[in-house]
Amino acid sequence: MESDKGTSDNRKIIHIDMDAFFASVEQLDHPELRGKPVAVGGNRERGVVAAASYEARRFGVRSAMPAAIAxxxxPHLIFVKPRFERYKEISHQIRQLFLEYTDLVEPLSLDEAFLDVTENKLGRPSASLLAREIRERIKKETGLNASAGISYNKFLAKVASDLNKPNGQAVIPPDKAEAFLENLPIEKFYGIGKVTAQKMKALGIHSGFDLKQFSLSFLISRFGKSGLHYFEIVRGIHLSEVKPNRVRKSISVERTFEKDIFSTREIEEALNLITSELLGRLERTQAKGRTITLKIKFNDFSIQTRSKSLPEYIKQEEIPEMGMELLRQESTMAPVRLLGLGISNLFQSKSGSLPGEQLKFDY
Structure with a gap:
């Protein structure tokens, strides 16, 4: 039966999020790192942290932080080089486990995915018990911890998976959603980043309750098309379905750095790290494209995108050099807040889709 939220209260969505995935894999494979603060990526002088173990996070170390600051x-932080092939291998193993429960699996990245278990393969009614079983199996079969969020839509499931991290889970049932969202700090809403949260706080919006006091027309006037999204999610409305075979316009990776990065070496190393992850995603999806785009957000929040298109599909081994070429188009560069690299104008052999017209790159 359809609820007044505009979505079915009977839907059961699980969001699985691996805990400190890259760092946890390194601790799994290297027992001497267990219980110690670990940063994947960078070194003491330069580079950017791609992931941090929970031991490192206690000291304030975060992903996308310049390694020197971390x-x-x-001071006793241990830096290790990322091994994306290994992360991809374990991610695939976990993905196959998900498919034993439902075919409706929508991966978001190597370390997280949505599962629609409304009608699961085991015929079990409790999504919470399924989530617990999945997490226990991940632990048993890979040695890694995962957290889970369970709710009736993707947005709430995503928010819930963050509530009891690490190695926990939380449920937001339909009859509790409204009160939960009203009490949720605005920066905890998935999809509302630091900049948007600052804009909202300047308007007196500090929680979901505050957000609900503003009309749809006002939110659209201040936040554009995103205003409709904010208006709906604070009311528990999010109609997006779990889409295992969604058609992608682009495959991209981007990182917002906790502190602006200044030096050419730091920026280039950050791009190398992003490129490595992008190559892993392209290989995993068996996708290729004709357009490569670099996105740069500077410390004044201005954004610049640079693209290059080829008549034929770009070979994977060409991507690192092409990305660096786009980065070096300017000899001088302001401090960088965000970097992104992506491939568009895609052909994905798994889906059998045919190459189409030039597509706009969208982060």
Whole structure:
């Protein structure tokens, strides 16, 4: 039966999120790292942290933080090089486990995915018990911890998976959603980043309750098309379905750095890290494209995109050099807040889709 939220209260969505995935894999494969603060990516002098173990996070180390700052925050931090092939291998293993429960699996990245278990393969009614079983199996079969969120839509499931991290789960049932969202700090809403949260706080919006006081027309006037999204999610409305075979316009990776990065070496190393992850995603999806786009957000929040298109599909081994070429189009560069690299104008052999017209790159 359809509820007044505009979605079915009977839907059961699980969001699985691996805990500190890259760092946890390194600790799994290297027992001497267990229980110690670990940063994947960078070194004490330069580079950017791709992931941090929970031991490192206690010192304030976060992903996308310049490695030199991370080293100052945690003097005994251990830096390790990322191994995306290994992360991809374990991600595939976990994905196959998900498919034993439902075919409706929508991966978001190597370390997280949505599962629609409304009608699951085991015929079990409790999504919470299924989530617990899935997490226990992940632990048993990979040695890694996962957290889970369970609710009736993707947005709430995603928010819930963050509530009891690490190695926990939380449920937001339909009859509790409204009160939960009203009490949720605005920066905890999935999809509302630091900049948007600052804009909202300047308007007196500090929680979901505050957000609900503003009309749809006002939110659209201040936040554009995103205003409709904010208006709906605070009311528990999010109609997006779990789409296992969604058609992608682009495959991209981007990182917002906790502190602006200044030096050419830091920026280039950050791009190398992003490129490595992008190559992993392209290989995993068996996708290829004709357009490569670099996105740069500077410390004044101005954004610049640079693209290059080829008449034929770009070979994977060409991507690192092409990305660096786009980065070096300017000899001088302001401090960088965000970097992104993506491939568009796609052909995905798994789906059998045919190459189409030039597509706009969209982060």
């Amino acid at each position: 080293a100052r925050k945690c």
